[in-house]
Amino acid sequence: MNAMKKIKGQFSRLQGLSERRKNLIIALLALLFPPFTHLLLGMGANRWTQVANFFFIYASLGLSLNIILGYAGLFQLGHAAFYAIGAYTTAVLSTKLGIPILLLLPLSGLVAAIFAILISRPILHLRGDYLCIVTIGFGEIVRIALRNDASSLAFLGKIPGLSGFAEKVSGLVITGGPNGIFGISRPSLFGFTLRQQWHYYYLFLVFVALTVFAMRRLENSRLGRAWACIREDELAAEAMGIDTVQMKLLAFAVGAAWAGVTGGLYASWITVIAPESFSFWESVIMFCIVVLGGTGSIPGVLVGAAGMVVLPELLRQVLLNIQQWRMLLFGAAMVLMMVFRPQGLWPSRRVRLGMEEEESLAAS
Amino acid sequence: MALLEVSDLTKNFGGLTAVSHLDFHIDEGDILGMIGPNGAGKTTVFNLITGIYPPNSGEIRFNGGSLLGLKPHSITERGIARTFQTIRVFPNLTVMENVMAGRHCRTRAGLMGAIVRPQSQQQEEVSILQEVERHLRFMHLWPYRDELAKNLPYGDQRRLEIARALATDPRLLILDEPAAGLNEQEGRQLMDLIGQIRTSGITIFLIEHDMKVVMGVSDRIVVLDNGEKIAAGTPAEVQTNPRVIEAYLGREE
Numbered sequence: 001m002n003a004m005k006k007i008k009g010q011f012s013r014l015q016g017l018s019e020r021r022k023n024l025i026i027a028l029l030a031l032l033f034p035p036f037t038h039l040l041l042g043m044g045a046n047r048w049t050q051v052a053n054f055f056f057i058y059a060s061l062g063l064s065l066n067i068i069l070g071y072a073g074l075f076q077l078g079h080a081a082f083y084a085i086g087a088y089t090t091a092v093l094s095t096k097l098g099i100p101i102l103l104l105l106p107l108s109g110l111v112a113a114i115f116a117i118l119i120s121r122p123i124l125h126l127r128g129d130y131l132c133i134v135t136i137g138f139g140e141i142v143r144i145a146l147r148n149d150a151s152s153l154a155f156l157g158k159i160p161g162l163s164g165f166a167e168k169v170s171g172l173v174i175t176g177g178p179n180g181i182f183g184i185s186r187p188s189l190f191g192f193t194l195r196q197q198w199h200y201y202y203l204f205l206v207f208v209a210l211t212v213f214a215m216r217r218l219e220n221s222r223l224g225r226a227w228a229c230i231r232e233d234e235l236a237a238e239a240m241g242i243d244t245v246q247m248k249l250l251a252f253a254v255g256a257a258w259a260g261v262t263g264g265l266y267a268s269w270i271t272v273i274a275p276e277s278f279s280f281w282e283s284v285i286m287f288c289i290v291v292l293g294g295t296g297s298i299p300g301v302l303v304g305a306a307g308m309v310v311l312p313e314l315l316r317q318v319l320l321n322i323q324q325w326r327m328l329l330f331g332a333a334m335v336l337m338m339v340f341r342p343q344g345l346w347p348s349r350r351v352r353l354g355m356e357e358e359e360s361l362a363a364s
Numbered sequence: 365m366a367l368l369e370v371s372d373l374t375k376n377f378g379g380l381t382a383v384s385h386l387d388f389h390i391d392e393g394d395i396l397g398m399i400g401p402n403g404a405g406k407t408t409v410f411n412l413i414t415g416i417y418p419p420n421s422g423e424i425r426f427n428g429g430s431l432l433g434l435k436p437h438s439i440t441e442r443g444i445a446r447t448f449q450t451i452r453v454f455p456n457l458t459v460m461e462n463v464m465a466g467r468h469c470r471t472r473a474g475l476m477g478a479i480v481r482p483q484s485q486q487q488e489e490v491s492i493l494q495e496v497e498r499h500l501r502f503m504h505l506w507p508y509r510d511e512l513a514k515n516l517p518y519g520d521q522r523r524l525e526i527a528r529a530l531a532t533d534p535r536l537l538i539l540d541e542p543a544a545g546l547n548e549q550e551g552r553q554l555m556d557l558i559g560q561i562r563t564s565g566i567t568i569f570l571i572e573h574d575m576k577v578v579m580g581v582s583d584r585i586v587v588l589d590n591g592e593k594i595a596a597g598t599p600a601e602v603q604t605n606p607r608v609i610e611a612y613l614g615r616e617e
Contacts, residue, residue: 214479221478222471222488229465232454239414239448241440241469241532254475350456 030205034198049197051313056204057266059305062289063211063298064258069287070296070348071224072251073231074124075132078139079286082112082256084146084278086263091181091273092174101187101268105261112260113253120252124245139283146275149177180274184267200269207265211258215298218254227251228350292337294344294351303346367392367567368413368444368536373422375408375591382408384591386422390536395558395568397582397599399575401611405591406571407449410540414446415439427535441469445534447525449541449571455514462513462524463499466531467492495531503527503557519550523557530561537561539570543577555581575612579603587611 033052037045061083068076086108093099093107123134145152150172157166175181187194187203194200218224226247229237238244267273285308293304315329343351366389373386382405390396398406411417413424415436424431431439440446445466454462471492477485500506503523508516513524522542529537542558543551558581562568572578578585579599587595587602589611595602602608 217481218475218478221485222468222473222492223475223478225461225464226468228457228461229454229468232456233452235416236448236452236454237465238436239416239440239446239452240465240528241437241445242465243435243437245435250475 027209034201038198046197049201051310053197053200053204053269054313055305055309056201056208057262057269058285058289058309059208059302060204060211060262060265061259061286062293062301062305063208063215064255064262065286066215066255066290066296066298066301067218067227067258068251068255069290070301071219071227071231072248073227074248074251075128076135076252076255077132077280077283077287078135078137078142079255079259080278080280080282081139081142082116082259083263083266083282083286084142084275085112085115085256086260087267087273087278088146088175088181088263089260090264090267091184094185094268095181095183098185101185101264102189105264108264109257109261112263113257116252116256117249120249124248124252136280136283139278139280143275143278143280146175146278147178149173149175175275178275180272180277181267182272184271184273186271187268204265204269207261212298212302219298223247223250288334292334292344294347296350297344297346297348300344300346300348304344307345365392366390367427368569369423369425370409370413371423371425373409373412373424374420375405375412375417376420382591383412383419386588386591386593388586388593388596390567390569392535392567393562393565394583395562395570395581397578397585398569398571398588399573399578399585399602400588402573404588406588407540408591409588410446410538410571413439414444414538437469440532440534443533443535444538445529445532445536446538447522447529447540447542449544451518451521451525453513453516453521453524453528455512457513458510459500459505459513459516459524460496460509463496463528463531464492466499466528467495470533499527499530502530502560519546519554522546522554526557526561530566534566536567536569539568541571541573543572543574551577575603 034045034049037048041048061079064082065076065079068074068079089108089111090101090104093104094101119138123131126134151170154166154170156169157163159166194203226237226242229240229242230244230247234244270277289304289308290301291304292307293302294300312330337345368390370389371387373383374381375383386409388396398409400406408417412419413431415431415434415438419432426439426442426444429442431442431444434442454465457465471488473485473488476482477488497506500509503526505520505524505527508520513521516524522545526537526539526542539558543554546554555577558568558570570578570582582599584597585595585599585602586593587605587608589607594607594611595605597605
């Protein structure tokens with residue numbers, strides 16, 4: 001596409017320099033991480049590979065929330081609900097019907113997206129803090145419904161004609177209540193079943209790499225631009241011919257779908273899930289990953305995930321027995337961040353550009 | 365033929381009647397000016413046409429079809445683009461990205477297009493950039509394409525809003541006090557650009573507070589006072605209309 005290159009060359013400022021070399025180094029480091037830690041720590045390496053796997057899960061969750069919160073600017077504090085829906089879709093269908101995990105992953109995403117569309121359609125006109133409160137409520141409803149298992153469907157008995165059906169359904173065991181679901185099968189490909197931490201490490205690495213690739217493209221597309229416009233000025237976006245309701249719905253659906261797939265991966269890795277794995281605290285962590293890292297910034301979300309997942313683990317390993325201090329340090333770090341670096345650890349290019357210009361204006 | 369036809373349009377806000385039984389039309393290729401004192405209901409008329417408020421009664425027809433009940437984005441898609449009285453560019457997007465927003469409703473790429481980037485999506489992106497370049501050059505904004513919109517001087521932001529509106533390929537362009545806040549020279553340049561836009565085949569409907577500005581550029585003028593049409597006609601007719609003089613200068617005691 002010569003025409004493309006030529007015309008893009010004229011809009012130079014927002015095009016980054018060639019980052020191929022930097023990406024290659026990162027890819028190499030990521031690929032060598034498991035063997036390297038194994039050489040260094042022997043059997044202790046497993047612990048760190050597991051931490052890395054948690055990092056990947058949260059990085060992926062952060063990136064999925066970033067579509068909703070970072071690109072479209074919609075406050076969403078119930079993202080754990082979609083993560084849970086994905087995880088339970090995979091868990092239930094794999095344990096009850098024995099469907100292979102790799103087939104269930106896209107299905108988990110689809111189910112999460114359907115839920116996202118159903119619940120977000122009526123609340124999309126809410127703004128900022130109101131939307132935030134409703135999403136918190138939704139997150140809690142999902143967690144409690146999973147806890148109550150099929151008996152949460154007992155309300156159907158109130159509908160005339162359905163009382164028999166409701167009685168039958170509400171006695172079923174689907175989500176396993178507070179105990180959750182055990183024995184979720186592991187993913188296998190061409191007869192090879194993933195068992196070790198480092199097997200999952202490479203699966204998750206590929207998944208996060210694909211996610212980053214897709215997000216970068218999404219950000220610089222017609223949809224990404226439409227989301228940016230809505231974030232900036234919703235009325236003006238609507239007046240410029242952008243269907244704001246449809247675009248916001250799409251942001252919710254895509255973000256939820258990605259969280260759902262991540263939930264499926266998580267379920268097949270941990271093999272035991274329970275409602276408490278998807279508490280409000282999980283939504284808060286995802287929110288913090290995006291905001292602390294840098295809203296709308298892909299590297300920012302990765303840095304945020306490292307800060308929220310790897311850093312506490314490092315602290316625990318280095319400073320012995322500070323378990324009870326961990327949250328305090330965390331809170332203090334967060335307050336300091338918001339005071340001294342509200343744009344996040346690695347702000348998006350756009351935020352950086354704006355700040356540089358403000359600084360240069362102030363200087364001149 | 366009338367491109368836009370407004371008949372018996374009424375809008376109440378609580379007990380206040382902002383627009384009352386308003387009738388007017390715009391012929392294709394014309395420049396229609398709407399003037400009136402502050403609070404006469406001019407901006408409300410724009411917001412009714414562009415679907416931001418629903419009217420209490422009356423009819424708005426564009427190009428033969430009714431606009432009632434349509435959302436603002438589908439009205440834009442049908443060919444009406446607007447600017448705002450208080451500038452509403454996307455402040456933290458670049459000048460180029462602002463104008464790209466206008467192409468949204470004329471392009472189709474979806475989720476798959478964004479991630480897979482097939483040939484068709486790439487061609488679409490090229491066509492967007494070509495259109496953007498054309499509009500930016502026309503509005504004399506090409507040198508500032510990579511600046512953030514919020515860093516542009518006021519007059520440039522006004523032109524950016526017009527460029528963004530033009531990028532939606534409108535048949536009717538609605539300008540809400542485009543010369544407000546501009547100095548005399550900037551105002552003249554802008555009116556010159558508006559004349560050129562009309563020459564390119566786009567019909568223009570403009571609100572202006574300042575009589576002088578609007579008289580020079582409009583083919584016909586509608587005068588609004590307290591939500592009612594008090595006069596309509598050519599600039600010369602309107603200028604000598606006693607009711608217009610009264611509305612602007614007050615009644616002689």
